[in-house]
Amino acid sequence: MPSIMIADRDPNERTGMGWLVSSCAIPYKKVLSAGTMAEVFQLMESQTLDVICLELDMIGKGQWERLKLLVEQYKPTVLVTTAEATFERAMQGIELNARDLWIKPQTPEYIRRVLTRCCQERSRRNQLNQEESGAPGVVREVSYQDLFFPRPLQGSTYALMLAQLEDPKRHPELLRFFEDYPFRDKPILLPTSDVIVGVFSVEDPEASALLQQTAKRLLMDWETTGDSPLFLVMYDSQELEQSLYEKYKEASEALSIRFFKGYRQLWVVENQINWATIDPFLTPSEQRLWVDMLHGGDPEELKQWMYKHFSYKEEPFPEPGLLRIRLTSILAQVRRYMKSHGLEQGELEQEYHQVFETILYSPILYRIVVELLLFIQALMDLVQNQRDEVRPDVIEQAIRYMERRYSDSDLRLEDVARHVDRSPAYFSTLFTQKQGVTFRQLLTMLRVKEASRLLMETSLSVGEIAQQTGFVNANYFSKIFKEKTGTTPRLFRNRKKR
Known part of the structure; x- marks a missing residue:
């Protein structure tokens, strides 16, 4: 029958473990105890120990290497205990090839089952070693x-x-x-x-x-x-x-x-999971669609869009982390909708952060989609009920207008100011204060961003792209594009193809 050593600084722990072994008739032929690492080393070198139940917290820095050498030399079954549920303690147990890690306090029933199993396994192993003494290829236990x-x-x-x-x-x-x-x-x-x-x-x-x-x-x-x-x-x-x-x-x-x-x-x-590659961010056209759907106030349209884009029945599945990013990209459009209606406060603000947490940490995609749709529905209902009381944000209205009209090369600040019913001078100052960039800078950014997408995703010529994104001509487009991206449109497209 195997022997066991119980090593713990607490004498009550040692006594209780010893009592458990004897009272439950766990068939260890010898039960030894140690309260210090010096006693542990002495017993390991002088006794044949099949099982060691060792408190990790009692091991000093200078004693670690000696302990590992003795475990490697005598190959006992090691059980480790600790009061610290930390990654460091878990790694120490792994380094000792521990059979199990107990976080104190542990139930007597669980300890009894583990000690009984270890006793049985050591008995079988000792029997195999005796039967196959001198024979090569003895299979070691999985750990x-x-x-x-x-x-x-x-x-x-x-x-x-x-x-x-x-x-x-x-x-x-x-x-x-x-x-x-x-x-x-x-x-x-x-x-x-x-x-x-x-x-x-x-x-x-x-x-x-x-x-x-x-x-x-x-x-x-x-x-x-x-x-x-x-x-x-x-x-x-x-x-x-x-x-x-x-x-x-x-x-x-x-x-x-x-x-x-x-x-x-x-x-x-049966094989490694192969995740499908997707673009985790909404394209400019998708962003415009979301703005229109939100302000259109039709929750059924939003629901169908979400179900169409986030229903996955079979492999290959997109990598979940990329889907979470895509969902946060949608939530960013919802945030803009909230700001445009002055709703980023109170309980709604708390609910927004809860939805954000759900997107980041919920283990199930369907739950995320449902929670996001319920939140959007609540926002739409509130906007509908308070439409006469809530004053839309002027700058958000202006940006939405620019996103719809940036392809018009004749679009001017005066046109946008007229759309939001503000004087051009006041609108220009307010726009720069809130956005941190001028009207012209943001308009150019929108045009260059869409042009970059068209260069990557379509075979349109540079001239056609310039026309579709609101630039006067291809030469002016190439000049502005290089200023903003550091490269010409053609080099940008060729680089993406490689």
């Missing part, structure tokens, strides 16, 4: 290091199951569910801060189909016992040369599929 470092594993092909709850605080409950679940072949469970990893040994091709069936059944069984939605990724690549580190990296990326599919799903992947 956290295999997930986070590219180390070779010989003798088996592995499949990974990644389980993630919408409420990560419920992961200890999910872990207990997995530990008690009647798997045909029990996986090695390696919980991390945001996901529970199950490592399955796959000996034949038929096992893959069985694993998928098991995962589907597990998902349904969890739904009957838990109310926190679960998302599962099954990664089952048959590449023998692929390390667990590579599989875990690709499986972790596949977790992002829940952004499109939602929870209560099983997603099976």
